Amino acid sequence: MDKRDRATLFRDRLTEALERAGWTQSQLASVAGLDRSTVSQLLGADVPRLPSGHALGQIASALQISSDWLLGLSNHRGVATEILEQAVQMTEAPRHPVDEQVQGWISAAAGAKIRHVPAGVPDIFKTEAVLSFEYEDPVRRTAEQAITDAQAQMTLLRQPETDMEIAVPVQVLESFALGQGQWTGLSAKIRRGQLEQLQADLSELYPSARLYGFDLRQIYSVPFSVYGQQRVAIYIGQRYLAFTATQYVRLMARHFDDLVRAATVHAHQMPDWLATLAKRVR
Numbered sequence: 001m002d003k004r005d006r007a008t009l010f011r012d013r014l015t016e017a018l019e020r021a022g023w024t025q026s027q028l029a030s031v032a033g034l035d036r037s038t039v040s041q042l043l044g045a046d047v048p049r050l051p052s053g054h055a056l057g058q059i060a061s062a063l064q065i066s067s068d069w070l071l072g073l074s075n076h077r078g079v080a081t082e083i084l085e086q087a088v089q090m091t092e093a094p095r096h097p098v099d100e101q102v103q104g105w106i107s108a109a110a111g112a113k114i115r116h117v118p119a120g121v122p123d124i125f126k127t128e129a130v131l132s133f134e135y136e137d138p139v140r141r142t143a144e145q146a147i148t149d150a151q152a153q154m155t156l157l158r159q160p161e162t163d164m165e166i167a168v169p170v171q172v173l174e175s176f177a178l179g180q181g182q183w184t185g186l187s188a189k190i191r192r193g194q195l196e197q198l199q200a201d202l203s204e205l206y207p208s209a210r211l212y213g214f215d216l217r218q219i220y221s222v223p224f225s226v227y228g229q230q231r232v233a234i235y236i237g238q239r240y241l242a243f244t245a246t247q248y249v250r251l252m253a254r255h256f257d258d259l260v261r262a263a264t265v266h267a268h269q270m271p272d273w274l275a276t277l278a279k280r281v282r
Contacts, residue, residue, distance in 0.1 A: 001072060007048035009072040015043060017063050017070070032062040101240075103149070105227045106156050112228025114164045115256040119223040119235060121176050122166050122211070124153045125198045129190045134182070162208050165267075167221070167259040170213040177277050188281050195278035203271045213265035213273065219258065226253045 001009070018028060025043060029036040034055055042051055050071075051059065060067035068074035106114060116122070121130070128147050135143035157164060175181050179191055202211055214221075223235040232252040233240045243249065265273045 003050070004048065006072055007050045010050060010070055011043060011048045013070050013072070014059065017065055018043075021063055023063075028059065028062060032058040034058055102225075102233075103152055103156065105225070105231060105233065106153065109227035109230055110159070111161045112163070112230075113226075114162075114228070115226040115253060116164060116166045117221050117224050117256065117259065118166065118168060120172055120182065121194070121198075122168065123150055124157060125201050126150055127190070127194050127197050130186070130194050133186050133190065157205065157209055160208075164209045165212070165256070165260065166210070167212045167214055167256060167263065169216045170265060171216050173213065173274075173277060177281050192278050192281040195274050195281065199271045199274040199278065202267075202274070206267065206271075210267035211270045212260050212263040212267055213270065214259045214262050215264045218264075219262045221255065221259055224252055224256075226256060 018025070023031075025039045026036055028034075029039045032039070032055075038051075038055060039059075042049065042055070050056075056067050056070065060070060066074055123131075123146075126134075131146045131150060132143045135146050156162060173195075176183050177191060177195060179186050179188065183191065198211075202209060224232060225235075226232045226249060229246070229249055231242055231244050232249045233242045234252075243252075
């Protein structure tokens with residue numbers, strides 16, 4: 001940016017910050033420990049000027065705003081601690097990552113790609129019978145709540161602007177088919193019905209929704225979701241660790257792309273692969 005343009009932007013942003021604070025130039029000078037003439041020159045000169053390093057620091061500290069924002073080097077108005085609090089958030093979550101908060105994140109990312117690595121079988125595609133089994137002993141939410149939330153997410157997924165990629169370990173889907181782990185005791189009929197429903201949904205929604213299967217023996221991932229360029233949420237169990245800083249969003253998007261590149265079952269192959277898996281359910 002040209003120096004004169006930056007000086008103009010500084011003056012505009014400082015004026016905006018004063019209006020937000022409800023301060024006069026004299027109040028700013030007093031709190032910042034600067035001469036009133038210095039503040040007047042920064043705000044009222046016909047030819048905008050940039051402040052000295054000392055004046056910039058004093059003004060930013062007095063107004064509790066970012067000096068980088070004043071200079072047009074950042075779009076974050078707050079001071080560093082506030083920016084960090086906004087960039088990294090710990091939020092409560094249900095036992096499984098299907099809730100109103102997730103729906104809000106999906107809605108906010110409408111028109112952008114959503115990348116998702118679920119904790120198990122993708123919740124958005126689960127049948128009512130599977131959700132009822134998983135929430136038979138309610139922990140933080142009931143089966144009815146989980147079913148309602150899953151249906152709401154499916155409604156969002158069916159919107160024409162939705163673009164979602166999901167990556168799941170093939171071992172997770174195979175364990176489900178065999179009724180192992182958390183699905184021990186789930187009847188073969190329900191497991192087969194779930195796989196057949198998943199196959200049908202993916203066939204219907206492709207290419208808006210694409211499911212990839214990767215091999216845990218080759219590559220590993222924790223459950224997480226990337227919502228466009230806005231946010232990445234890592235599911236750590238009962239809580240999300242959510243990041244909005246661009247570098248973290250891009251980092252996790254690249255990690256997801258690594259999972260897709262390493263996939264042993266690609267999206268166009270998944271319906272047929274699921275059909276074969278369903279036939280193995282006994």
